Amino acid sequence: MHIENRGAASGHYQIQGVDVLAIADEFGLPLYVYDADKIIEKIGLLRSSFAGVNLKIKYAAKALTNISILKLMRQQGVEMDSVSVNEARMGMLAGFEPGQIMFTPSGVSFDEIREAVELGLQLNVDSLPLLEWVGQTYGPSVPVSIRINPHIAEGGNIKISTGHKDSKFGISILQRTEIRKVVERYQIPVVGLHVHTGSDFKNANAFLRGAEILFDLANDYPDLKFIDFGSGFKVAYKAGDHVTDIAELGSKVSATFRAFCEQYGRDLELWFEPGKFLVSECGHLLVRTNIVKENPSRTFVAVDSGLNHLIRPMMYDAYHDIKNVSNPAGEEQLYTVVGYICETDTFATDRLLPEVRPNDVLSFENAGAYGFSMASNYNARLRPAEVLVYEGKPYLIRQRETFDDLLRGQVDIPELNSEVIEQSL
Structure with a gap:
């Protein structure tokens, strides 16, 4: 477990003593969060070895x-x-x-x-x-x-x-x-x-x-x-x-x-x-549950992220552990966790998780390597913000994108601004 459990009293998770839900509240979701201590630990392990x-x-x-x-x-x-x-x-x-x-x-x-x-x-x-x-x-x-x-x-x-x-x-x-x-x-x-x-x-x-x-x-x-x-x-x-x-x-x-x-x-x-060795385990992609959709064959958890933010499960069939940060003590149930992209966009199939409810915060683990660096604006979606927890304090290290970022670089052709041309039959 890369996000530390703060204890039975609260059941919340923390990074370097900082409540993960507090980080989510402060910076919004979806959000990449990196633990500087984990990176430093991996560097030290290499040097000592x-x-x-x-x-x-x-x-x-x-x-x-x-x-x-x-x-x-x-x-x-x-x-x-x-x-x-x-x-x-x-x-x-x-x-x-x-x-x-x-x-x-x-x-x-x-x-x-x-x-x-x-x-x-x-x-x-x-x-x-x-x-x-x-x-x-x-x-x-x-x-x-x-x-x-x-x-x-x-x-x-x-x-x-x-x-x-x-x-x-x-x-x-x-x-x-x-x-x-x-x-x-x-x-x-x-x-x-x-x-x-x-x-x-x-x-x-x-x-x-x-x-x-x-x-x-x-x-x-x-x-x-x-x-x-x-x-x-x-x-x-x-x-x-x-x-x-x-x-x-x-x-x-x-x-x-x-x-x-x-x-x-x-x-x-x-x-x-x-690359991956130094930063994979430091990274957590925090997302919010939009809906829990029960079908006859399986129960889907749809979150406010997708392969545009973390493509590894779809591209490499990569496994990422998932934590229910909001309800870690809930009764385990079987879920298929999917994204909001208009493609087959699956993070995990038939995964046992503590009961997931709408608005619950989930964390995809091992998201530091080839997560944000392979992110895109597919479906005109915005890329998330990034936060680094350094010496016990979370710092914003990349702003969340806005709609203006999607338009930056595009060039308007004035001739296309005319009225719609009526088509005759």
């Missing part, structure tokens, strides 16, 4: 890109991984130096690559055409990291599995010779090797297999500064879920990495790029 190596944590900002979250990461000594120049620009506004930001694009235009280089980002190259272009354009003046596709098919949902042989990500390890030829032709400085095989790994095996590949490839590049293993640590979405044992991972990967550094001849930095 890799205490024996020169570790750098690069937060994968695509998971949750609010600038206040980025500032919290920077405050905690975490650096940043970005997949677009705009993400990087947000990081720089949050105080990151350009050299602290890894830029890992996927099939973007060369204009965006040029912009990233001009900003001073660390470029991570994931295709041979891009490597060739970098060599032709910059020669030996721009140091790069190379993203390798290791042909490792492990992890969770296929939509977030990125290291198998048919994935669009990275340069195939089978193209090792071609990579080296391009690097040597243009004297491109290679300062890092990168692999990210996907998400939801349950143990250290996938990382160790990726490590073997990168450590062998490192023999081609004598001037490396870092090895980057991406991320993919599995978090718990419900009681009993198998999670990545971070302590075991740290012990095994650190030992392997130290042995590699000794063979390589000097100590390198070990990078990880966690």
Whole structure:
């Protein structure tokens, strides 16, 4: 349970001692609420698990890109991984130096690559055409990291599995010779090797297999500064879920990495790029129940949110625990929780919940990662506000959208403002 139960007397839930219902009353619903303490806890766990190596944590900002979250990461000594120049620009506004930001694009235009280089980002190259272009354009003046596709098919949902042989990500390890030829032709400085095989790994095996590949490839590049293993640590979405044992991972990967550094001849930095691991459990999407609709086959709970705010259940069949914040001690009943979008818009099917009544506040757990960052205005719906609970106080970190936000950027054509044209039969 990520929202703490305040006790039997009230039955209410709290985050850092703050009543969740009070947060809902103050800021309105639907609402994303993030617990800063949970983020700091996860950062500490990573550091303690890799205490024996020169570790750098690069937060994968695509998971949750609010600038206040980025500032919290920077405050905690975490650096940043970005997949677009705009993400990087947000990081720089949050105080990151350009050299602290890894830029890992996927099939973007060369204009965006040029912009990233001009900003001073660390470029991570994931295709041979891009490597060739970098060599032709910059020669030996721009140091790069190379993203390798290791042909490792492990992890969770296929939509977030990125290291198998048919994935669009990275340069195939089978193209090792071609990579080296391009690097040597243009004297491109290679300062890092990168692999990210996907998400939801349950143990250290996938990382160790990726490590073997990168450590062998490192023999081609004598001037490396870092090895980057991406991320993919599995978090718990419900009681009993198998999670990545971070302590075991740290012990095994650190030992392997130290042995590699000794063979390589000097100590390198070990990078990880966690996104979901750092912010998933910190996030709660609070919604209000609109109606409870009893059908012959099931009972629907319809809430004031939908796949426009949290798309993961519909896109990935993702499970999110649901708390009835208003009535936690109610008698459990079976519900199907649905959204207000004009599509099949289901958060949970046949879920046991304490009795849900109209106007009850529900909380979707593990909503910090890929929740708001994947939200949209589908059905001309507004995106919710965001709140960060920091040192026991809730702070508004994003205003709720208004109707004007839906119109911003649209351009009126005066010729369409005339009277309706009558159609003759």
